[in-house]
Structures are given as structure tokens and as C-alpha cells.
Amino acid sequence: MAxxxxxxxxxxxxxxxxxxxxxxxxxxxxxxxxxxSGVATAVxxxxxxxxxxxxxxxxxxxxxxxxxxxxxG
Amino acid sequence: xxANIGSSVxxxxxVELASRFxxxxxxxxxxxxxxxxxxxxGAEVVTIGLKRSLAGGAADIGGNDxxxxxxxxxxxxxxxxxxxxxxxxTAREAITLACMxxxxxxxxxxxxxxxxxxxxxxxxxxxxLAAAETLIRDGFSVFPYCTDDLVTCQRLHDAGCEVLxxxxxxxxxxxxxxxxxxxxxxxxxxPDAVLIVDAGLGAPSHAAQAMELGFDAxxxxxxxxxxxxxxxxxAAFARAxxxxxxxxxxxxxxxxxxxxxxxxxGGRPFLID
Numbered sequence: 001m002a003x004x005x006x007x008x009x010x011x012x013x014x015x016x017x018x019x020x021x022x023x024x025x026x027x028x029x030x031x032x033x034x035x036x037s038g039v040a041t042a043v044x045x046x047x048x049x050x051x052x053x054x055x056x057x058x059x060x061x062x063x064x065x066x067x068x069x070x071x072x073g
Numbered sequence: 074x075x076a077n078i079g080s081s082v083x084x085x086x087x088v089e090l091a092s093r094f095x096x097x098x099x100x101x102x103x104x105x106x107x108x109x110x111x112x113x114x115g116a117e118v119v120t121i122g123l124k125r126s127l128a129g130g131a132a133d134i135g136g137n138d139x140x141x142x143x144x145x146x147x148x149x150x151x152x153x154x155x156x157x158x159x160x161x162x163t164a165r166e167a168i169t170l171a172c173m174x175x176x177x178x179x180x181x182x183x184x185x186x187x188x189x190x191x192x193x194x195x196x197x198x199x200x201x202l203a204a205a206e207t208l209i210r211d212g213f214s215v216f217p218y219c220t221d222d223l224v225t226c227q228r229l230h231d232a233g234c235e236v237l238x239x240x241x242x243x244x245x246x247x248x249x250x251x252x253x254x255x256x257x258x259x260x261x262x263x264p265d266a267v268l269i270v271d272a273g274l275g276a277p278s279h280a281a282q283a284m285e286l287g288f289d290a291x292x293x294x295x296x297x298x299x300x301x302x303x304x305x306x307x308a309a310f311a312r313a314x315x316x317x318x319x320x321x322x323x324x325x326x327x328x329x330x331x332x333x334x335x336x337x338x339g340g341r342p343f344l345i346d
Contacts, residue, residue, distance in 0.1 A: 013126050039126060040173030045165065047172035065125055067173050069140045071107075072122025072157045073097030073244070073272075073294030 011063045019060045026053035028064055039066040081322065083289050085118075085236050085267055086182070086214035088153070092117045093284070094314050095155065095269065097294025101303055104142040109304035110297055111146055114311050119143060120155045120184055120292065123174055155216060157184040162197070164204035171208055183208065184238070184271075184292075185217040194244045198225040202232060209233035218271055221255035223262055230266050237266050238292060241283060242273025245295045249279035253286065260287040277306075277313030284317025285325055 009016045012028055025041050025048050041048045042065045048056050058064060082091050096116040101107035111119055121143060147154060156174035161167040167187050175181060185204055189197025196219050205215050209232055217229050221239040229237055239259060242248035250256060251273070259268060270283040271292040280291045291314055300306035 034126065040123070040177045042169055042173065045169055047169050049172075050176060067123040067170070067177070068126050069137070069177060070122045070124040071098040071100070071139045071143070072120050072159055073099045
């Protein structure tokens with residue numbers, strides 16, 4: 001049986017959530033309370049620059065990731 | 074130390090640096106110990122990473138005291154951040170992460186790390202080269218983490234990597250320089266490349282050895298972070314790196330197969346049997 005839920009959800013940092021028409025990456029960052037300049041964003045593994053977030057409308061099934069600074073070697 | 078016998082400055086992508094000690098920031102027991110360690114190292118370049126945020130991770134992002142103290146230290150001292158692409162297994166992943174790092178840390182400098190083997194964490198030469206070629210074209214200053222394989226390093230250098238960072242040994246192993254011959258060969262065959270030994274060092278003597286081979290700098294993390302007293306170990310490494318560089322510049326004597334008398338006595342003092 002086809003997975004009907006995947007057509008109406010997105011994944012934000014690995015967690016499924018309902019897809020809403022017209023929702024942008026910028027809206028999602030704000031909705032999750034993430035600091036605008038404290039995270040970098042990607043959709044389906046492709047970088048979305050900070051100044052592009054308001055123009056990138058997410059689509060059903062999209063995988064949106066935010067990354068933030070950590071210590072590193 | 075007298076200023077006139079201090080080792081010379083060096084350059085990475087046109088940036089003049091006095092310290093030849095690049096320090097990683099992971100695994101320290103507290104932000105304060107990290108800060109003291111960076112200061113004792115005299116590091117002008119510190120590495121940093123990126124991590125996928127957890128769901129509802131705003132508190133995690135905002136409450137990272139380690140990052141705050143690193144940024145504060147860099148702002149105060151003028152030290153530069155060197156973001157890495159740790160965790161990447163393909164060129165595509167690394168390129169995306171590099172773009173994110175450039176935006177997040179506002180620097181084109183990038184420690185390119187694409188691992189090809191989970192057991193040794195050995196870098197993947199093909200994916201690393203593919204990523205480096207794209208990133209150089211996109212204006213990044215790429216510091217590729219690589220093995221000591223000569224041809225891989227030549228290809229990376231040909232692609233535009235002014236800096237190469239061959240491992241001394243697998244990451245976090247503390248084994249020291251497992252193949253000094255290969256590292257020495259790199260220095261001889263790539264005289265124009267900036268060479269930094271990255272990974273695998275455990276003791277200050279390992280760093281001194283790398284510098285005596287003519288490497289331009291050393292990047293390490295675990296050897297300091299996992300020391301009983303990280304800040305003091307950072308100071309120990311700083312002195313070893315300085316000593317090794319000075320020795321290289323002064324010219325280490327040629328190795329002899331047999332004993333060569335140092336005191337010019339001109340034979341036996343007495344002929345008493």
C-alpha cells in the first residue's frame with residue numbers, strides 16, 4: 001500500500017510534521033524558535049542561504065535540516 | 074625567548090600567522106579549560122564543527138557555552154575559525170556542509186573532511202578531491218584532511234589546495250607519525266604547499282618530529298583535550314612545536330651510520346698499554 005502520509009508531511013530535522021501550502025523555510029525556522037543567524041539551512045541536502053529562506057517554499061515530502069555550531073577537531 | 078631566534082611566520086591562503094599550532098575544540102571538560110588551552114597554545118586558528126539540530130533544539134543552540142567562549146576568544150584575540158565537515162561521507166554532503174559553514178561562521182576557510190572508512194576514519198581521496206575541486210571554484214580556502222599518500226596530495230594541490238593536511242595517524246589514536254618516510258617525501262615533493270600534520274598525534278614529541286620534518290604547522294585536538302591537565306598540555310605542545318620548527322630552520326645534523334668522535338683529541342692521549 002502506498003504511503004499516503006508522505007504526500008502531506010515534511011520532515012523538519014528528522015521529525016515529520018504536517019505540510020502547509022505556502023510554508024517557507026524562513027517560517028519553519030521561526031516556528032521552531034531557532035535563531036535566524038544561529039542556524040544554517042538545507043532542503044533535501046541542498047544548501048538554502050539565509051537570504052533565500054523566505055523565497056524557498058517547502059513541498060510535500062521535503063526534508064528540511066538546520067545545522068548549528070558545535071565544538072570540533 | 075629572544076624575539077630574534079623565534080621561528081618565522083607562515084601564511085595560509087595569504088593570511089600571515091605566527092603560531093604554528095592549530096587547535097581543535099572538542100572534548101574539553103569545561104569551556105574555561107578550553108579557553109585556557111587555546112590561550113596556552115597561542116593558537117591563532119581553532120577548528121569548529123556543525124551539527125544537525127535536534128527537534129525543539131533551540132535551547133541547545135542558544136545554550137552552548139563552548140561555542141560562546143570560542144567566539145568570544147576569537148573576537149578578543151583575532152584568532153580565526155576553521156570549520157570542518159566532520160561526518161561527511163560524500164563530496165555532495167561536504168559541499169552542502171561547507172556552504173552552511175561559510176554562512177554560519179562567515180569565513181571561506183574550510184577543513185574539508187570526507188571519511189571513506191568507518192573503522193580507521195581514513196579520508197576518501199576520490200570524494201575529497203571531487204569536493205575540493207568544486208569548493209575551490211566556489212571561492213573556498215580549502216584545508217583538506219587527507220592521508221600521507223603523495224599522489225593524492227599532489228592532485229589536491231593541483232586542484233588549488235594551497236594547504237594540505239595529511240594525517241600523522243588515524244584520528245584520535247595518539248600513535249604519532251606512523252609513516253615519517255611518507256611525510257618527509259611530501260615535504261620534498263611539494264615544496265610550495267603549506268603542509269600541516271592533522272590527526273593522530275599523542276605527545277608533544279610527535280609534534281616536534283613533524284616540525285623537524287619541515288611541516289609548516291600542526292593541528293591536533295584529542296592529545297590536549299584528553300590530557301589530565303589540558304591547559305598545561307597545550308603549553309607543552311606549543312613549546313614542542315616551536316622547538317621543532319626552530320630545529321628545522323637551524324638544520325638538523327645529518328644522521329651517521331657509525332660513531333663520529335666529537336672531541337678533536339687527535340688520537341690517544343697516552344700510549345700506555
